[in-house]
Amino acid sequence: MDSYDYVIVGAGSAGCVLANRLTEDPSAQVLLLEAGAEDTADEIHIPAAFPSLFKTRWDWNYETVEQKHTGKSAYWPRGKMLGGCSSINAMIYIRGNRADYDGWRDSHGAEGWGWDDVLPYFKRAEGNQRLDGPLHGTDGPLHVEDRRFTHELSSAWVDSAIAWGLKRTDDFNGESQEGAGVYQVTCKKGRRWSTADAYLRPALERPNLTVKTNAPASRVAFEGTRAVGVSYLDSGVERTARASAEVILSGGAVNSPQLLMLSGVGPAEHLREHGIDVVAALPGVGENLHDHPACGIIWSTRGTTDLVDAATPRGLVRYQLTKRGPLASNIGEAGAFFPTTDGLPAPDMQIHVAPTLFYDNGMREPTVPGFTSAATLVDVASRGRLRLKSANPSWKPEIDPAYYAESADMDKMVAGLRALIEIGRAGPLKRFLDKPFLPTRHDLTDAELAEHIRENTQTLYHPVGTCSMGTGEQAVVDPELRVRGVEGLRVVDASVMPVVPRGNTNAPTIMVAEKAADLIRGR
DSSP, X not given: OEEEEEEEEOOSTTHHHHHHHHTTSTTXXXXXXXXXXXXXXXXXXXXXXXXXXXXXXXXXXXXXXXXXXXXXXXXXXXXXXXXXXXXXSOOBOOOOOHHHHHHHHHHHOOTTOSHHHHHHHHHHHEEESSOOSTTOOSSSSEEEEEOSOOOHHHHHHHHHHHHHTOOBOSOTTSSOOOEEEEOEESEETTEEOOHIIIIIHHHTTOTTEEEESSOOXXXXXXXXXXXXXXXXXXXXXXXXXXXXXXXXXXXXXXXXXXXXXXXXEEOHHHHHHTTOOOSEEOTTTTOSBBOOEEEEEEEEEOSSOOGGGGOSHHHHHHHHHHSOSGGGXXXXXXXXXXXXXXTOSSOOEEEEEESSOOOGGGTSOOXXXXXXXXXXXXXXXXXXXXXXXXXXXXXXXXXEOOTTSSHHHHHHHHHHHHHHHHHHTSGGGGGGEEEEEESSOSOOOHHHXXXXXXXXXXXXXXXXXXXXXXXXXXXXXXXXXXXXXXXXXXXXXXXXXXXXXXXXXXXXXXXXXXHHHHHHHTO
């Protein structure tokens, strides 16, 4: 049995940050376990290639249960490699809204996690190449830049959104989140910049860091109620790594609650159903699951190009030589934030636009040149849960995000799609739009739009909440991210977010890990 001070489970968006920050102390011995492989595939590093990683060995390839309110299951990609989802995502750098973090503090008892508390950690992480001042960091490890390629369709959409009535913004992470503009991305000179690039690789030379890939964790080892290590598979053989200080779970909103339950921490009756001895009865483990649902309005186009036109040997050579051109696109190039009704304290709708046909997670082969604008609900009322299907760690869990369980979520999505149809008729975008592709007509009633949403909703890849932070009965971790009812165990990833932030969740997950590193080190 190998012994370390800290054992971190998951080398994703949070785990790579922790591995770097904890090994800054040369006396701390750290083991980082990753179920997947090293991030060696070329497609990981080419921004526009990320959909080609879906349903491959680089993906956990999860499916939800059939959703009661859509009649369909949803495919959930999750990165299974160094960098985790930061190696498979669309690279959009969004922090969320001040109201999100103040809400964590005020409504969930997450003291120390208000906006003024977390802003220094966003800035510590950020290496922004254009923006600075009181709201941005310029020398952090996470490279943030203006994308090297923006398609004319994305620029035309922004102009049309302005003509429709939104204000223009060049910083969605500035004083106001509202407006329309192009997204900044976590890339470095046109190449994806994951947490494996930003945090892990600079730390690999440290003698106090050990990284094991292809090493899925099977359970947390306990002595009484103290976590003392992690059992994992190494070339098919189960081994246990001992942790003298702490075990830290950074597997994300699916894997962290699954591992807690497999280890005897969770809803007691559910664990006993699977023959698992209860170490700590925590009813909130796996509860509070929610995600940003998204649904698109898609047109065929005329008089312009499509991103897929660059998916040729010639386009690849251009990208490899210059790190420019269409393959430097993150596909979701531009968008907006706005409220769907008056009087909201913050936006409830985010838009992502793509200069190609992008639906069904980009798994459909484009049949015509196209343009996609997708409504994404970022103030989500519906809550689902995650449960074990088996005590066997290799079995995938049962995932139910309960999309549209609250009817208000559907009403907001209908309003979002209605806005997208109107923006398509406004400003310079309309000259590029040929005809409706999905749905095939736009003169739809609200009921028909709702049916389109039920048929075509997909994840925006932002599940959170299953190991929720706070002080209430359903809280799984306290505001220092320590698992309640046990010792020596923390969760540090998107699962601790009691409410999903308004926007893409990668930057908030990195922030959580930056702050957690200080909490663990007593700083």
